[in-house]
Amino acid sequence: MLKAERHKFIMTKLVEEQKVVTTDLALVLDLSEDTIRRDLNELDNKKLLEKVYGGAVLVTEKATDIFNINISDEDEKKKIVTKALSLLHDDQVIIMSGGSTNLVFAKLIPADLKATIYTYSLPIAMQLSQHPNIDLIFIGGKMQKNAMVTIGMDVIQVVSKIKADICFIGASSINIKQGLTEIGYEISIVKKAMIEASDRVVSMFSSDKLDTKMPHVVCDLKQLDTIVTNLNPEDPSLEEYRKSGVFIL
Amino acid sequence: MLKAERHKFIMTKLVEEQKVVTTDLALVLDLSEDTIRRDLNELDNKKLLEKVYGGAVLVTEKATDIFNINISDEDEKKKIVTKALSLLHDDQVIIMSGGSTNLVFAKLIPADLKATIYTYSLPIAMQLSQHPNIDLIFIGGKMQKNAMVTIGMDVIQVVSKIKADICFIGASSINIKQGLTEIGYEISIVKKAMIEASDRVVSMFSSDKLDTKMPHVVCDLKQLDTIVTNLNPEDPSLEEYRKSGVFIL
DNA sequence: ACAAAAAATGCATTTGTATGCAAAAATTAA
DNA sequence: TTAATTTTTGCATACAAATGCATTTTTTGT
Numbered sequence: 001m002l003k004a005e006r007h008k009f010i011m012t013k014l015v016e017e018q019k020v021v022t023t024d025l026a027l028v029l030d031l032s033e034d035t036i037r038r039d040l041n042e043l044d045n046k047k048l049l050e051k052v053y054g055g056a057v058l059v060t061e062k063a064t065d066i067f068n069i070n071i072s073d074e075d076e077k078k079k080i081v082t083k084a085l086s087l088l089h090d091d092q093v094i095i096m097s098g099g100s101t102n103l104v105f106a107k108l109i110p111a112d113l114k115a116t117i118y119t120y121s122l123p124i125a126m127q128l129s130q131h132p133n134i135d136l137i138f139i140g141g142k143m144q145k146n147a148m149v150t151i152g153m154d155v156i157q158v159v160s161k162i163k164a165d166i167c168f169i170g171a172s173s174i175n176i177k178q179g180l181t182e183i184g185y186e187i188s189i190v191k192k193a194m195i196e197a198s199d200r201v202v203s204m205f206s207s208d209k210l211d212t213k214m215p216h217v218v219c220d221l222k223q224l225d226t227i228v229t230n231l232n233p234e235d236p237s238l239e240e241y242r243k244s245g246v247f248i249l
Numbered sequence: 250m251l252k253a254e255r256h257k258f259i260m261t262k263l264v265e266e267q268k269v270v271t272t273d274l275a276l277v278l279d280l281s282e283d284t285i286r287r288d289l290n291e292l293d294n295k296k297l298l299e300k301v302y303g304g305a306v307l308v309t310e311k312a313t314d315i316f317n318i319n320i321s322d323e324d325e326k327k328k329i330v331t332k333a334l335s336l337l338h339d340d341q342v343i344i345m346s347g348g349s350t351n352l353v354f355a356k357l358i359p360a361d362l363k364a365t366i367y368t369y370s371l372p373i374a375m376q377l378s379q380h381p382n383i384d385l386i387f388i389g390g391k392m393q394k395n396a397m398v399t400i401g402m403d404v405i406q407v408v409s410k411i412k413a414d415i416c417f418i419g420a421s422s423i424n425i426k427q428g429l430t431e432i433g434y435e436i437s438i439v440k441k442a443m444i445e446a447s448d449r450v451v452s453m454f455s456s457d458k459l460d461t462k463m464p465h466v467v468c469d470l471k472q473l474d475t476i477v478t479n480l481n482p483e484d485p486s487l488e489e490y491r492k493s494g495v496f497i498l
Numbered sequence: 499a500c501a502a503a504a505a506a507t508g509c510a511t512t513t514g515t516a517t518g519c520a521a522a523a524a525t526t527a528a
Numbered sequence: 529t530t531a532a533t534t535t536t537t538g539c540a541t542a543c544a545a546a547t548g549c550a551t552t553t554t555t556t557g558t
Contacts, residue, residue: 057254122375126397139389141386143387150389272504282548303503303504502557504553509551510549511546523534
């Protein structure tokens with residue numbers, strides 16, 4: 001019996017019975033359970049079924065709700081951004097870039113904070129639009145759809161006219177030599193403009209971004225005033241960063 | 250019985266009976282209460298139910314989920330906007346205002362439509378950012394937070410520079426004498442600019458908006474090319490609108 | 499505050515899974 | 529066709545997951 005036949009058999013049985021059990025299939029098809037498992041894993045990779053402990057079940061199409069943004073390690077990110085809440089004060093003018101860490105930050109901004117926030121991230125704007133005391137300005141332009149942010153000259157032009165007290169920049173990668181780097185050119189120049197427009201520059205990211213690099217430079221470490229990570233500021237892996245003079249929260 | 254099956258069983262029972270009891274489930278499924286508890290905790294972590302002392306209950310839709318926009322009468326609105334899909338063609342430049350009817354419309358835009366869409370509505374932009382073939386431009390400005398749209402001079406300036414083939418305008422109120430009217434002044438002037446910028450003006454709304462008025466005039470009926478409602482175009486309550494020369498879908 | 503019920507925790511047992519390896523089968527190249 | 533190569537398969541082993549039980553902790557109703 002060819003593998004393709006077997007896969008077909010498995011899929012048929014799966015549709016008929018809503019589930020398949022590894023041991024049953026091994027028995028019926030007279031093959032080792034290992035082979036069945038390999039088959040099921042293959043079919044799982046092709047998204048034709050869902051492998052579970054002991055067998056497999058039909059793929060349940062999860063409602064791809066656009067508005068339900070999935071933040072990975074949200075709890076971890078909460079811990080990071082909570083440290084940065086002390087940087088917020090009434091009447092500040094703030095610029096926020098995109099990124100899930102900044103989104104978590106936006107969620108945690110206290111309801112009584114009165115401030116003006118500029119952003120070019122759709123999810124962050126959605127979040128902040130729920131905030132009673134924030135003057136929110138969305139920076140328009142062409143949408144970079146996967147990241148849900150606007151990019152391009154329109155964005156730069158607006159950002160370069162802002163005079164902000166503080167900006168919160170998400171980080172793709174950071175290291176001692178190159179500083180902050182980004183995978184996309186367009187995002188990198190927007191971030192440059194943000195930094196230029198702000199008195200104080202804060203970047204929040206988890207420690208796995210440390211000592212990594214991307215093609216496009218945003219700024220070097222000296223231009224960052226504060227970085228916020230999940231690590232203790234005294235952590236040895238931040239040693240070099242501390243030396244560069246950036247304040248670590 | 251596979252764990253996945255059990256979870257499905259529990260979820261089904263939960264929906265049917267609004268609650269599940271740990272001891273009952275243990276009895277029915279012939280498993281220890283420990284296993285049931287572990288299951289319920291797992292499902293709780295996935296936010297599929299809420300674990301409570303003694304069992305579990307349905308997740309209470311928390312209103313604080315910003316991203317979960319509630320559209321009233323969504324099915325009814327789907328019927329309306331489906332009629333308007335025939336107005337879409339490849340390579341069009343489109344402007345869309347905000348409003349839940351337009352949001353439903355955005356959801357239904359075919360995946361293969363290649364077009365450029367301008368909007369100043371956050372939810373609509375979120376929706377369209379999922380669309381593979383649409384060039385999306387968000388019109389920035391100060392956010393009107395309850396409506397999740399940008400307003401003000403920044404918006405007007407951008408809109409007035411667009412040359413669009415068609416625009417889709419949500420309607421707060423419409424009547425024969427004043428035409429389209431809005432509750433807010435700012436929204437009304439943005440919509441005026443939209444109309445000015447577009448070759449063709451389409452407005453979609455349910456019949457309960459007919460023959461009502463709001464303080465701020467957007468345009469009179471003559472400036473609308475097409476209106477789309479839930480009613481049959483021949484419906485007597487559209488009689489006067491038909492006479493005004495507007496095309497009714 | 500107290501007793502009863504439920505839940506969490508650690509542990510042992512069972513069961514299912516991943517992985518490297520060797521033999522068998524299928525495929526490819528000459 | 530034959531030999532070389534790749535793929536598939538089954539097995540042994542180490543590993544991880546699931547389950548039930550005993551014990552401790554927490555919660556609840558009175």
